[in-house]
Amino acid sequence: MLEIQHLNKTFSTAAGNRVLDDFDLTMRPGEFVSLIGPSGCGKTTALRIVAGLLEQSSGTVVVDGKPSNGPSRDKAIVFQHFNLLPWRTAIDNVAYGLELHGIPKAQRMETAREYLDLVGLTASASKYPAELSGGMRQRIGIARALAIHPKLLLMDEPFGALDALTREHLQGQLARICVERNLTTLFVTHSIDEAIYLSDRVVVMGVQPGRIIAEFKVTMPKPRGEYNFRAEPEYASVREEIWRLLEQQIMRAERVA
Amino acid sequence: MGAATTASTVDGTVGGRTIAERVLTRRNGLKIASLLVVFSMWELWGRANPFFASYPTAIAEAASRILFPEVLPAFLTTLWALTVGMVLAIPIGMAFGFGLARFRLLEVALLPYMNAIYATPRIALIPILVLWLGIAFELRVTIVILGAVFPIIINTYSGAKHMDSEMIDTGRAFMASERQLLKTIIIPATAPFVFAGIRIGLGRGVSGVIVAEMTAALTGIGRILISHAKYLQIAEVFVGIMLLGLFSLVLMGGLVRAQRRLTPWDDAERAR
Numbered sequence: 001m002l003e004i005q006h007l008n009k010t011f012s013t014a015a016g017n018r019v020l021d022d023f024d025l026t027m028r029p030g031e032f033v034s035l036i037g038p039s040g041c042g043k044t045t046a047l048r049i050v051a052g053l054l055e056q057s058s059g060t061v062v063v064d065g066k067p068s069n070g071p072s073r074d075k076a077i078v079f080q081h082f083n084l085l086p087w088r089t090a091i092d093n094v095a096y097g098l099e100l101h102g103i104p105k106a107q108r109m110e111t112a113r114e115y116l117d118l119v120g121l122t123a124s125a126s127k128y129p130a131e132l133s134g135g136m137r138q139r140i141g142i143a144r145a146l147a148i149h150p151k152l153l154l155m156d157e158p159f160g161a162l163d164a165l166t167r168e169h170l171q172g173q174l175a176r177i178c179v180e181r182n183l184t185t186l187f188v189t190h191s192i193d194e195a196i197y198l199s200d201r202v203v204v205m206g207v208q209p210g211r212i213i214a215e216f217k218v219t220m221p222k223p224r225g226e227y228n229f230r231a232e233p234e235y236a237s238v239r240e241e242i243w244r245l246l247e248q249q250i251m252r253a254e255r256v257a
Numbered sequence: 258m259g260a261a262t263t264a265s266t267v268d269g270t271v272g273g274r275t276i277a278e279r280v281l282t283r284r285n286g287l288k289i290a291s292l293l294v295v296f297s298m299w300e301l302w303g304r305a306n307p308f309f310a311s312y313p314t315a316i317a318e319a320a321s322r323i324l325f326p327e328v329l330p331a332f333l334t335t336l337w338a339l340t341v342g343m344v345l346a347i348p349i350g351m352a353f354g355f356g357l358a359r360f361r362l363l364e365v366a367l368l369p370y371m372n373a374i375y376a377t378p379r380i381a382l383i384p385i386l387v388l389w390l391g392i393a394f395e396l397r398v399t400i401v402i403l404g405a406v407f408p409i410i411i412n413t414y415s416g417a418k419h420m421d422s423e424m425i426d427t428g429r430a431f432m433a434s435e436r437q438l439l440k441t442i443i444i445p446a447t448a449p450f451v452f453a454g455i456r457i458g459l460g461r462g463v464s465g466v467i468v469a470e471m472t473a474a475l476t477g478i479g480r481i482l483i484s485h486a487k488y489l490q491i492a493e494v495f496v497g498i499m500l501l502g503l504f505s506l507v508l509m510g511g512l513v514r515a516q517r518r519l520t521p522w523d524d525a526e527r528a529r
Contacts, residue, residue, distance in 0.1 A: 051430055052429075052430070053426050053429060053430055071429055071430050071431070071432050072432070073432060075430075076430075076431075077430045079423065079426075079427065081423065083423050083424065083426070083427040085424070085427070085441070085442065085445070086522050087445040087446075087448075087520065087522045088522075096431060096441070097431040097432070099441075100428075100431050100432055100433050100434075100437055100441070101432065128521070128522045129522075130522065144431075148431070
């Protein structure tokens with residue numbers, strides 16, 4: 001579904017600053033993969049390159065067998081700060097991608113209503129984003145991304161700007177939707193707990209240069225919100241190992257800085 | 258109707274409060290009270306200085322004589338020049354504003370002129386414009402455009418220029434074409450700035466047309482002000498001034514209402 005090979009990104013501003021070094025990742029359909037790492041490890045850079053919002057210095061991205069350069073209808077992104085259009089009501093935000101793709105109004109409104117329903121916001125269809133809470137806004141962000149039926153869902157710390165309780169609630173909702181719809185999801189986070197909760201695989205990234213340093217498979221059955229997955233021995237051991245690696249990277253970042 | 262009748266009682270109270278209390282506690286009540294106080298003081302002060310000043314009752318008397326035969330036709334002349342000028346200035350200003358923000362070449366080449374002209378008093382241009390255009394309709398329309406177009410350009414430009422790049426990324430991520438980007442992201446994001454520009458531009462347009470009428474064109478409300486002031490007919494001058502004040506009030510109210518209608522999200526955004 002997604003094949004990333006030898007991805008490199010250098011920002012020319014800071015002389016030869018390599019943000020992403022030889023990043024490789026292959027995802028199969030229906031897989032949920034998290035990228036986790038300290039600030040500056042290039043996880044968001046990698047995601048933005050896949051989304052087509054940023055150009056790589058070298059390397060290739062292939063989505064569903066086709067080379068991916070720039071945004072495409074196969075991919076949809078959910079942003080950390082929601083990025084809803086303030087001048088559109090909830091339902092018009094959900095319909096945004098479909099509108100750009102030229103779907104007739106009646107049809108796109110029907111689809112939008114369906115996805116608004118999926119995230120439980122049917123009652124807020126005609127509200128403006130400013131009238132909604134952060135959690136509701138991100139649910140609209142998720143509905144907007146799903147409404148275009150992407151083959152690949154990209155999420156850039158989607159719950160990072162939310163309070164802890166809302167975050168937990170939305171994680172559960174997302175876990176359920178991903179399983180029900182068999183979505184292929186690339187997810188950026190810096191919460192170990194969140195990564196284990198949602199992922200089939202957790203990819204750990206290091207700093208200077210930004211690169212992959214380890215990968216963990218999580219085999220507990222999904223969706224994990226339906227039982228106490230944190231009580232499983234697998235949770236404790238994976239969490240412990242990821243934390244050790246990340247701690248090293250954080251200290252490394254502090255030494256170099 | 259029926260509800261109002263049953264709610265008021267014989268001793269002149271509504272809902273337990275006297276009518277005077279109700280009027281005063283409301284915003285409108287406060288406005289009326291303020292008007293009464295200001296106009297009474299004006300009346301007293303004006304009567305004490307009858308030669309150079311005027312006062313509300315004298316103005317009302319003058320209005321009854323000259324409002325319909327003289328002032329309103331003059332006002333329509335002024336209004337026509339202002340309308341034509343604004344109708345031209347708004348699209349021109351928006352086009353330049355978006356153009357400057359979108360194309361680096363235009364921005365570098367033209368923005369310094371925009372800022373220079375924006376800060377220059379247009380009144381300084383009247384003598385040259387008279388040479389070029391004469392003193393007819395074209396002069397007054399040009400003055401309105403020159404006054405209004407630059408605030409609209411500068412505001413549209415800064416709104417479009419300093420747009421949240423995340424918004425643009427959002428459009429791009431969902432495959433917006435350049436045209437769709439303009440229509441669904443850039444224009445709505447800039448709309449509140451355009452409105453601010455129009456509000457400033459309208460004020461400058463009104464003052465521009467009046468000055469042109471007073472100094473060169475000798476027509477419209479500007480002529481009313483000048484010709485009556487010459488003969489110390491202060492009350493008559495005030496009929497023109499107060500009509501202009503009233504007009505501005507209506508104009509700004511209309512603009513706020515139009516803005517609410519066209520950018521309904523902006524209210525919610527501000528209330529946050």
